[in-house]
Amino acid sequence: MERQLLCSILFCQLIFLSEPSPSSEIPCVLIDVGYDCSGHSLQSIPDQLPSSVQILDFSFNFLPSIYNSTFARLKSLVHLDLTRCGINWIYEDVLQNQKNLETLILTGNQIVFLAMNSFNGPLALKHLVLGQTSVKDLKRLKSDDLNSLETLDLSDNSISTLDNLNNFIWYKMKTLNFQMNDIHNISAPEVSALKYSRGLDLSFKGNRIVHIEPRAFESYDFNSLDFSGCFDGETISTILSGLSGVRTNILKLAVYEESAKTYITSDSLHGLCSISVTELDFQMLHFPDLSSATFACLTGLRKLNLRRAHLELLPSAITNMGNLTHLFLDENDFRNVCDVNAHNFPSLTHLSMKGSRHELLFQDSCLRNLSELKFLDLSHGRLDTGSYCCEKQLDGLANLLYLNLSYNMAISWSSVPFRTTPQLKLLDCSQLKFSYDSSNQGPFSNLPHLQALNLSKSNLNLSDPRLLEGLQGLRHLTLTGNIFNKGVISDAEMFKHVPLLETLIISKCGITAIGDDVFHNLTRLTYADLSDNHLGTVSTSAFFSLRNIQLNFARNKITIVDVERVAGLEGTSKIDLSYNPLVCNCSNIKFIDWSQSQQDKVIFLEAP
Amino acid sequence: MRALVLLLLGASLSLSVNGNGQRWPIHSLCNTSRMQVYYSSCDPIQDVGLSVSRCPVSMVGEMFVRGALLLRQSVDELYLSLDVSYNGNHVLHYDLPVCERHFPRVSSCGRKRGEMVSQEVRVNEDVAIPKGRIDVVAVFLNQNGYQIACFNVTAIKT
Numbered sequence: 001m002e003r004q005l006l007c008s009i010l011f012c013q014l015i016f017l018s019e020p021s022p023s024s025e026i027p028c029v030l031i032d033v034g035y036d037c038s039g040h041s042l043q044s045i046p047d048q049l050p051s052s053v054q055i056l057d058f059s060f061n062f063l064p065s066i067y068n069s070t071f072a073r074l075k076s077l078v079h080l081d082l083t084r085c086g087i088n089w090i091y092e093d094v095l096q097n098q099k100n101l102e103t104l105i106l107t108g109n110q111i112v113f114l115a116m117n118s119f120n121g122p123l124a125l126k127h128l129v130l131g132q133t134s135v136k137d138l139k140r141l142k143s144d145d146l147n148s149l150e151t152l153d154l155s156d157n158s159i160s161t162l163d164n165l166n167n168f169i170w171y172k173m174k175t176l177n178f179q180m181n182d183i184h185n186i187s188a189p190e191v192s193a194l195k196y197s198r199g200l201d202l203s204f205k206g207n208r209i210v211h212i213e214p215r216a217f218e219s220y221d222f223n224s225l226d227f228s229g230c231f232d233g234e235t236i237s238t239i240l241s242g243l244s245g246v247r248t249n250i251l252k253l254a255v256y257e258e259s260a261k262t263y264i265t266s267d268s269l270h271g272l273c274s275i276s277v278t279e280l281d282f283q284m285l286h287f288p289d290l291s292s293a294t295f296a297c298l299t300g301l302r303k304l305n306l307r308r309a310h311l312e313l314l315p316s317a318i319t320n321m322g323n324l325t326h327l328f329l330d331e332n333d334f335r336n337v338c339d340v341n342a343h344n345f346p347s348l349t350h351l352s353m354k355g356s357r358h359e360l361l362f363q364d365s366c367l368r369n370l371s372e373l374k375f376l377d378l379s380h381g382r383l384d385t386g387s388y389c390c391e392k393q394l395d396g397l398a399n400l401l402y403l404n405l406s407y408n409m410a411i412s413w414s415s416v417p418f419r420t421t422p423q424l425k426l427l428d429c430s431q432l433k434f435s436y437d438s439s440n441q442g443p444f445s446n447l448p449h450l451q452a453l454n455l456s457k458s459n460l461n462l463s464d465p466r467l468l469e470g471l472q473g474l475r476h477l478t479l480t481g482n483i484f485n486k487g488v489i490s491d492a493e494m495f496k497h498v499p500l501l502e503t504l505i506i507s508k509c510g511i512t513a514i515g516d517d518v519f520h521n522l523t524r525l526t527y528a529d530l531s532d533n534h535l536g537t538v539s540t541s542a543f544f545s546l547r548n549i550q551l552n553f554a555r556n557k558i559t560i561v562d563v564e565r566v567a568g569l570e571g572t573s574k575i576d577l578s579y580n581p582l583v584c585n586c587s588n589i590k591f592i593d594w595s596q597s598q599q600d601k602v603i604f605l606e607a608p
Numbered sequence: 609m610r611a612l613v614l615l616l617l618g619a620s621l622s623l624s625v626n627g628n629g630q631r632w633p634i635h636s637l638c639n640t641s642r643m644q645v646y647y648s649s650c651d652p653i654q655d656v657g658l659s660v661s662r663c664p665v666s667m668v669g670e671m672f673v674r675g676a677l678l679l680r681q682s683v684d685e686l687y688l689s690l691d692v693s694y695n696g697n698h699v700l701h702y703d704l705p706v707c708e709r710h711f712p713r714v715s716s717c718g719r720k721r722g723e724m725v726s727q728e729v730r731v732n733e734d735v736a737i738p739k740g741r742i743d744v745v746a747v748f749l750n751q752n753g754y755q756i757a758c759f760n761v762t763a764i765k766t
Contacts, residue, residue, distance in 0.1 A: 205715070254712075
């Protein structure tokens with residue numbers, strides 16, 4: 001009984017716990033240079049908090065009133081989070097001693113009273129977050145005290161007017177958030193001060209905009225403008241008219257799942273001709289008269305988001321989008337990859353058609369005009385590649401670096417499926433059942449530059465020694481969910497092809513035993529995940545070295561650990577033995593002793 | 609009949625326990641002669657509000673589902689994990705991205721810690737709901753794997 005108790009205590013000591021409170025009397029957790037006191041229903045600042053605290057997370061407590069005495073002692077505060085503290089009253093000079101305060105978060109407090117001189121004091125205040133605070137009027141914020149602001153978040157406050165916006169200093173401002181308010185009209189005088197900003201992120205997302213004075217933002221320079229969820233098929237032209245003459249890197253004109261269907265005609269997009277934009281977001285819109293005219297004003301565009309835009313094809317004669325580099329077509333209604341009409345976009349480097357809603361035919365050479373393409377995502381769909389893939393389908397993509405074919409229907413590889421894409425660095429084929437002729441060379445044999453290969457749950461035959469042939473540059477390999485023959489890894493042959501491998505994931509592979517030396521060719525291995533298998537012992541002799549390697553043996557069937565097997569773990573090496581049925585008796589006492597003396601070498605978590 | 613329903617619910621909602629060891633209340637989503645739908649939070653910290661525009665005796669046609677909850681962490685990313693059981697047998701596990709950084713499917717994506725979120729979503733998938741008992745466990749996780757919401761829904765169609 002005593003022995004059992006001792007064992008239990010020892011194992012308990014191995015469990016990694018979060019850092020304890022500095023004192024049992026302070027319900028706060030020490031973080032970098034501050035304290036996290038969140039969620040304790042505290043009604044005052046604990047006296048035990050040191051005055052030198054710089055970061056204080058006091059969110060989800062209860063402070064209905066803030067006085068100039070509330071934080072008086074904490075003069076070094078740089079970051080103060082008062083989210084959801086039930087604050088109704090903020091009296092005068094509450095932060096007069098916090099000269100260095102840079103961030104003040106008041107999200108979710110229904111502020112009834114805000115004294116005119118509440119924020120008198122924090123001269124360095126850069127980030128003021130007032131989302132859902134009932135601050136309905138900018139007049140309530142005395143702008144003289146907020147001269148250093150870089151972020152002003154006024155989201156979801158039922159603000160209906162931009163009056164007094166001009167009282168603020170804008171040349172330092174980087175983010176201005178008005179999303180989810182009740183702003184219907186924007187006039188040129190209201191926003192005239194914004195012309196002094198440079199690279200501002202300005203969001204009106206979720207306001208039902210009815211009218212913007214034409215050219216209200218003319219010559220203004222933004223990083224991003226977000227008018228998502230602000231319009232319908234009628235009012236989008238009003239918004240674009242108001243933005244006439246603006247320069248912005250990003251313009252978001254998206255709608256959402258809950259929005260009414262929004263039909264945008266080509267005519268209503270004419271205003272885009274007067275807007276300088278490089279990245280445009282049309283997520284979830286409908287284009288009832290889709291033609292090359294729809295894109296007529298997108299000359300110069302670099303990135304176009306048409307995710308779930310109900311598209312079956314793109315017009316074949318778009319002649320002005322030669323600069324487009326990124327095209328996102330996820331969750332559309334394409335039935336054939338050729339219907340992208342890739343010849344319209346010769347500069348494309350990124351193409352994503354993830355989650356296509358219909359069976360998607362991938363015919364030969366559809367994308368051959370995309371010689372610059374580096375990133376292609378065709379995952380999470382029902383890709384139909386015909387009899388063999390992918391040599392001909394990927395024809396012309398000689399510069400492709402990233403290819404995602406994961407979560408698709410079964411595919412039969414051609415003899416060298418990636419012959420036309422020899423530069424690939426990352427290939428994701430997880431949840432993709434594929435077959436190939438194993439009497440030929442390995443399917444990846446022409447990919448010497450491949451660095452990451454994911455073959456999880458691919459129904460693979462892991463007894464094929466040529467599977468990894470040619471992958472001499474591979475760093476990361478995931479084989480999760482494929483079963484090794486009879487549960488035994490006994491042949492080092494397969495891994496001799498990948499001498500540079502650093503990460504090997506073979507979890508859930510039904511492994512019951514690992515032969516000695518099978519990973520000896522993997523001299524650079526730093527992480528091996530063998531979790532969720534059926535191993536009864538820790539098999540470290542399989543590895544080239546136990547110096548600076550992380551071994552994950554969690555969720556196996558290990559009951560007893562031979563200490564000789566783990567004693568060689570050196571340097572930063574660690575072994576994770578969490579969720580194994582380790583026994584606590586004399587047969588394991590050497591390991592228990594070793595674990596206690598080497599706590600930085602072993603991770604042991606128990607099921608709750 | 610109602611006593612039986614509540615008894616079954618009591619058995620199925622064993623996870624619906626809050627941080628104080630007390631169960632969150634069982635809420636009724638709808639209750640007609642042909643169908644009863646109940647839900648209960650399975651989050652240790654908070655309850656959740658759900659509402660439907662009509663009792664989904666048949667899922668043919670449009671209906672709206674409204675949900676409200678307090679965000680304990682931001683939802684720059686949000687993933688829904690559903691487990692569905694039919695008459696006590698697990699029949700379906702389904703993972704669904706709701707918010708991705710470059711594909712925010714609902715307007716609440718990107719909302720911050722501490723904000724109260726109320727979201728209405730239109731459902732217009734035609735799905736025949738069979739007679740019997742359907743249990744759904746819905747878990748929402750954010751970009752950090754933090755549980756944003758968890759609730760059990762039980763539908764009994766006679």
